[in-house]
Amino acid sequence: MTDALDKIRVLDLTTTIAGPHCTRLLADLGAEVIKVEAPDGDIMRRAPPVREGASSSFGQLNAGKKAVVLDLKTRAGIDILRRLVRSSDVVVENFRPGVMRRLGLDYEALRALKPDLIYCAISGYGQTGPSSGLPAYAPAIHAASGYDMAHLDYQDGRDRPDNCGVYVADVLAGTYAFGAIMTALFVRQQTGAGQMIDVSMLESMLALLLPEVQKAQFEVPPARPLYSPVATRDGYIMPAMGSERIFQGLAKATGHEDWLTDPRFALFDERRAHWGELMDEIEAWTMQHSTEECRAAFEANGVPCSPYRSVEQAMADPQIAYRGALSEVRDAGGSFKVVNPPFRMSASRTTAGERAAALGEHTRAVLIEAGYSSEEVAGFIAAGSAAGP
Numbered sequence: 001m002t003d004a005l006d007k008i009r010v011l012d013l014t015t016t017i018a019g020p021h022c023t024r025l026l027a028d029l030g031a032e033v034i035k036v037e038a039p040d041g042d043i044m045r046r047a048p049p050v051r052e053g054a055s056s057s058f059g060q061l062n063a064g065k066k067a068v069v070l071d072l073k074t075r076a077g078i079d080i081l082r083r084l085v086r087s088s089d090v091v092v093e094n095f096r097p098g099v100m101r102r103l104g105l106d107y108e109a110l111r112a113l114k115p116d117l118i119y120c121a122i123s124g125y126g127q128t129g130p131s132s133g134l135p136a137y138a139p140a141i142h143a144a145s146g147y148d149m150a151h152l153d154y155q156d157g158r159d160r161p162d163n164c165g166v167y168v169a170d171v172l173a174g175t176y177a178f179g180a181i182m183t184a185l186f187v188r189q190q191t192g193a194g195q196m197i198d199v200s201m202l203e204s205m206l207a208l209l210l211p212e213v214q215k216a217q218f219e220v221p222p223a224r225p226l227y228s229p230v231a232t233r234d235g236y237i238m239p240a241m242g243s244e245r246i247f248q249g250l251a252k253a254t255g256h257e258d259w260l261t262d263p264r265f266a267l268f269d270e271r272r273a274h275w276g277e278l279m280d281e282i283e284a285w286t287m288q289h290s291t292e293e294c295r296a297a298f299e300a301n302g303v304p305c306s307p308y309r310s311v312e313q314a315m316a317d318p319q320i321a322y323r324g325a326l327s328e329v330r331d332a333g334g335s336f337k338v339v340n341p342p343f344r345m346s347a348s349r350t351t352a353g354e355r356a357a358a359l360g361e362h363t364r365a366v367l368i369e370a371g372y373s374s375e376e377v378a379g380f381i382a383a384g385s386a387a388g389p
Helices: 018-028 056-062 075-086 107-111 138-145 147-153 168-191 201-206 210-215 244-253 268-273 275-286 291-300 311-315 318-323 363-369 374-383
Strands: 009-013 032-037 066-070 090-093 118-123 195-200 236-239 305-307 326-331 334-339
Touching (some): 009 018, 009 075, 018 056, 018 090, 018 168, 032 075, 056 326, 056 334, 107 118, 118 168, 138 147, 168 195, 244 291, 291 305, 363 374
Parallel strands (some): 009 032, 009 090, 090 118, 118 195
């Protein structure tokens, strides 16, 4: 197995979730990722759970990266970063638009140092436009994109948007940034040219809403049937009835093959019009059986389904173990599991690095490799322009 991104060097100037998720995917594929942090570190270093001063939340986003501390509020810190750019292939940042320009570290400035540089900027609303300067975090982007209201449309009897606990916008924007960087690397291989990549979290979320984008433009038939959980004797299960064949299998699984000729359900248009009645009849059957009995009956008849599980239960799934979907990462607090990229390659590794580095752990080594003497590095650290153990 090879490292697909062997010899690719990435300067990671990102914090929190979206940018670090992107650069960890690059590290998982073998890129040398140098995470540059301010002296007080990425805010995620303090995110629970914290064990012996080390956050596993930070670790899962930054496993396999080198850790360097530079103070970009100092002239020396900026000069050091500019030197590192000259030997790098990719720069990724998620500052608010305009910050990197004020520091003299925007794409145009860095391209002068490295003409084939790939520069990726991740922001809430994009680098241009009337909203580009607004502060942005995932919960606000969910609301701004229409995602939360679209989700609410599918919840019966509710008129208040959900609380935000899962930061979809961050992971999605980071994944789009990863894909764009991989594309830019391919283009550079063909042409020798680098380029600027501008990733918008708002547009990333809008891209999730494929049916809703069309519904916003045109009149559509009455609301499409919803995939709804049904109660069992001891919990809930989700049957996903997405085709005629699956409907036939569900009718057989529940012992209701009469549904196949019932005028309310036999034809799709009529079934759609009576969807609520069909779901009530399905639930009348599932409530007589355990969740496991329902699952077995549905699966035996080709009906996609799943009981509702906790994340802990999902991580314990034998399928996850068989696929090697989790890797063990170590930091100062011990070891913990992280999710590997959700794809496999026949000839290249796609697994997380084994360690999450301490703050500034690689500062000295990276700066010496960049051509600074030990005495110069010691001077930077003494002056506060850099930091490391």
